[in-house]
Amino acid sequence: MKKSLILVMLAAASFAHAQIGINTTDPTKTLDVNGELRIRNTPVEGSTPATTLAVDNNGNVVKSNRLSLYDIATTEAANSIRTTLSAGTSTINDLDIGLSQTITIPANYEAVIKVTYSVPMGAEVEEIPLGTYMGIRFLKNGIEASAGSRKFSLPLQGDAAGHSSHIAKMNTLSALYTEILPATSSDRTFTFSLDGYIEQNAEVDDITYVFNRYAQSGANYNWGNANMTVEVYIK
Template identity: 40%
Template sequence: MKIKLLPVMLLGLFHFVNAQVGIGVNTANPLGAFHIDGAKDNAVPPTVAQQANDVVVTSAGDVGIGTTTVDSSAKLQINTTNKGLLIPRVMITSPNDGTTIPSPAKGLIVYNMNATTSMVEGFYTNIGTPAAPLWVTYQQYDKTIWKFENFYDSVASAPVDQAVTSGTTINNINLGLSITVTVPAFTQAKLVTTYSVPMGTTSSNNNLSGYYGIRFLKNGTELPIGSRKSTLFASSSAASPSSRMFSISATVGDTVVNNTSTPVSVTYALNGYVEPTVGSDTIRFNMWSTTDPNFNWGKGYMSVQVFTKTTL
């Protein structure tokens, strides 16, 4: 009689298990394909506090620890207010160490306990390949400290000549020197521009006098703190002509605050400026010749360094 009842009992148990949401440990009401109620304290439904000792595996294979509801965007979700995640601690010997962890996967994260001349203790990620690892550490984040973000530069490609006549001011000579900077979203940026532009007359005419220099533009509008001009003096004799070449240099600081959710662009440009008061001639900017050597002229150059910190 007992032998005849065993198949019936097993069949009933099979139907019982398949009727559940999942397999439960310490709970008669599993909330996933596999559910452990560590303290066996769940109500129906369990409170947030009761879920703190639970582990759930959903039908999609997602895992929740400290919660029975896994966010749809997470493969693993851990809920806790007084504990952390302890990842493996290893002793990496160098940035290219492929022995301590054989063939480490790209994107593998570890905590390195080994401080060497080339590495510090901290979290490291392999951004190389399993065959050629490259371990890099995370930069310390402090929202109050300026962080170097990027560097831009531009070199003049050709001389720019401008004929001038006394009484006529020209302030928009395009020197071909401009830089567009991208300021990330929700960022305050310090933008430091440095430039140096040689300029001078192209002939031995010694009666030209007046002013020449550089107008510094931000998004097409002059930013006066960055503009520089010099006086061009006439000479009393042909034996001692007026200055043939002069370099104008400047370092300019600017602040841009981007409180939007999208990056913004800022363009800085240099325009030549001439204001002759006596005589006429041709003023040359950027370089004497496209072919080196340019002797004492050099070439026009500008650069922008970008430092940022968050506005959030």
Template identity: 40%
Template sequence: MKTQLAAIAFVISAFSNAQVGIGTNTPGGAFHVDGNKDNAASPTAAQTANDFIVTSTGSAALGTITPDASAKFQINATDKGMLIPRVALTAPNDAATILSPAKGLIVYNTNVNTNMEEGFYTNYGTPAVPKWITYQQRDKTAWKLDNVFDVTATAPVDQTVTATTAVNNINLGLSITITVPAFTQAKLVTTYSVPMGTTAIATSFGGYFGVRFLKNGTELPAGSRKYTVPAVSSSASSRMASVNATVGDTVTNNTASPVNVTYALNGYVEPTADTATIRFNMWSTADPNFNWGRGYMSVQMFTKTTL
């Protein structure tokens, strides 16, 4: 009789409070199970470690009675993990082991074959055409190729110079802006090749051709290059050289926002004699440019986390 009265009282209490508690007289949500029946009036984290709760908003939590507002389902534990289903996938496009697998479905694959290894896989495809992809092993100490950027010159750039007057800020139209993600260290490897030469006969022109390598508008000397042009007293025809370089730069972004880095190339001419017009990037807009080719610049970005 006492058991029946207790059950009736429980039902009445549940309906009147719109909450159901199992193992507790003070449910903290719409449905609350205190597995060890050890909660105090204001339970500690240790006491709620054996609880399960469903809140009035439809969120659920295991191991806590106060799930984070951003979580639909939360699990709290310091000495246990979550064991998800283990399946034996047969191929990256396996659509038979799990029928109509949802996009984003996660499983642990136990089958090792030619195309697949053991580990966690997610369906990046569709239920009809699955595409099972495993997680990449992440080594915080190793550089990972993140992206490649490049630019090719689209037009010649001419600069007329006179003897002993250096010009070092000739805009070649070759620049690349890299975005370094938050909390990331980036190794940026730039390679460039710029053809340059005189456009007509220069009787005794001599001096230097070159490229100034700029980082955010300031020269980074390690990437700049010069080429010596010897003076020739006899009527010399057009002379051409390609200035090339590979330079590495490290950018560390320890902030929570992305950081932009811009690399650019400026033409450099320092004549010691004669007046001449120096052409950069290519001989002609229309190909073929034969031995000139076209000015080119590329940046490879390798990254690793700073966290």
């Protein structure tokens, strides 16, 4: 009786470590399928990110080591933002233009963050003082990440058509910000936001500056709305 029990146990142990073949008598993996694979019911990924699987040239199923898109968030400005500076030298570097996105990177994953934005901006006056700048301060969790900040100078221009006032001087400022982050043992949350920047030189008249879109309607509305998109890739 003892001998029979030992034989049964050895057979079970051998089967537990055997390689199983489907449509093949010579399996090379724990499960070797010589044919197509069909899964009738596939669960939806839950709160924990799922690993991306791939198939190599020999048909082996492997864990992919390539970046996969994990999340994407986008926002568009609903209205133009206007602010007027009185004559003289003045700087504003924290104008809230209403563009912000928060993303979370899951624990134990390397990640690449890609942020793109496009913001129309300019002024309502015909003549702008030399050396006047406009731009965007790019913030990560409330701290400027200079790699994503941009500014440009507004040129002093006359109006060749003879108009005397209120000629829109608009530009569209666009940028790409990327960051590579190593894996950590806990989730990480980041908030990216855009602040309008104005650096005005002395001028005899008040100047109204515009961000996001020149107008909601009319001849100059179609500069488009400001927008920002954040993409997260993990592996």
